[in-house]
Amino acid sequence: DTAVSQTPxxxxxxxxxxxxxxxxxxxxxxxxxxxxxxxxxxxxxMFSYNNKELIINETVPNRFSPKSPDKAHLNLHIxxxxxxxxxxxxxxxxxxxxxxxxxxxxxxxxxLTVL
Amino acid sequence: xxxxxxxxxxxxxxxxxxxxxKCTYSDSASNYFPWYKQELGKRPQLIIDIRSNVGEKKxxxxxxxxNKTAKHFSLHIxxxxxxxxxxxxxxxxxxxxYALNxxxxxxxxxxx
Numbered sequence: 001d002t003a004v005s006q007t008p009x010x011x012x013x014x015x016x017x018x019x020x021x022x023x024x025x026x027x028x029x030x031x032x033x034x035x036x037x038x039x040x041x042x043x044x045x046m047f048s049y050n051n052k053e054l055i056i057n058e059t060v061p062n063r064f065s066p067k068s069p070d071k072a073h074l075n076l077h078i079x080x081x082x083x084x085x086x087x088x089x090x091x092x093x094x095x096x097x098x099x100x101x102x103x104x105x106x107x108x109x110x111x112l113t114v115l
Numbered sequence: 116x117x118x119x120x121x122x123x124x125x126x127x128x129x130x131x132x133x134x135x136x137k138c139t140y141s142d143s144a145s146n147y148f149p150w151y152k153q154e155l156g157k158r159p160q161l162i163i164d165i166r167s168n169v170g171e172k173k174x175x176x177x178x179x180x181x182n183k184t185a186k187h188f189s190l191h192i193x194x195x196x197x198x199x200x201x202x203x204x205x206x207x208x209x210x211x212x213y214a215l216n217x218x219x220x221x222x223x224x225x226x227x
Contacts, residue, residue, distance in 0.1 A: 033214060041202055043159065043217040045209075055213045090158065100147045100166075100212035106158040 003027050006091050006107040013081055014115055021076045021110045023091030031055075031101065032074040033092040034066060037109070043090070049074055050096065081114045088112070119207050121218025128195050129226055136190045136221045138205035147208040148181060148188045149215070154201045162203075163190070195225045 004025045013019055025032065033056075034046040048056035052068040063079045074091060091107040121138045128134050140148075149164035165172045165179045165188065172179050176195075181188040188207075192199055202222050206215040 031213065041153075041220050043204060043220075045214040045216070048213040050213060055211065056209075058214070096212065100208050101215065102147075103149065103161050103164065104215060106160070108158050 004091060004093055004105050004107040006089075006110050008110060009108060010111050010113075012113045012115065015081055015083060017081050018077070018079045019081060019112070020078070021089055021091075021112075023074045023076070023107055025072055025091075025093040025105070025107075027093055027095075027105060029093040029095045029105075030071055031094050031096055032068065032071075033094075033104065034074065034076050035090045035092060035106075037088040037090060039087070046089075047074075047076075078112075081112075083114050086112055086114045119205060119216045119218045121205050121221060123221060124219065125222045125224070127224045127226065130195060130197060132195055134190075134192045134195050134199070134223055134225075136203055136205065136223075138188050138190075138207075138218050140186050140188075140207040140216070142207060142210055142216070143186070144210035145207040145216075147212070147215075148179070149206050150177075150179060150190050151204045151206065151217075152201045153204065153220075159204060192223075195223075197225050197227055199223060200225045 031050045046060045047066045049068045065077045068074045088109045092104045094101045094104040146167040151159035152162045153159045176193045178191045202220045205218040
């Protein structure tokens, strides 16, 4: 269960603040992701990184800046937080097989509440 | 991005009955189709997946079928149990292969 870990689990903050979420995987995967799950449970891809390189940036505001210091870590920094950023953010990782993602393993999620 | 449509949004069955959830996708380049189960407050967990070179896959009470021509895939759960109650998501890989597009989820309730 600690294969993909995220910190913190809960984050409550005021509008306008800057916050970071950290993610680590110990599965040896080469690809990591950030997904956003909104209040209606819709899961949407935000970013995808392969071997520390940004592959997917799915029309996310530039207030969101992911950083991958190495293959095992993908952090998410959010500037100038807005009410609409309130959601659960999931990190995930996978290995690429035959040019496509294999099973994606999700972290426990970070519930962000912006007041 | 390309869409994945999932139906129904809610499904209530009696214990022991079967449950079927259907998805359609629009990206003809999609070649990987996983199904995830998410219990309240927990992370999504893979329950079964299928690749485009296979039409059907089964794992005990769970099966998935894929019709690439029609761009449909379905999840079948037989002999449902109360612990099967959760939100189920279908997904399809995007063209580059580097992410998944998810359906909007089906909330399954299995009543004893």
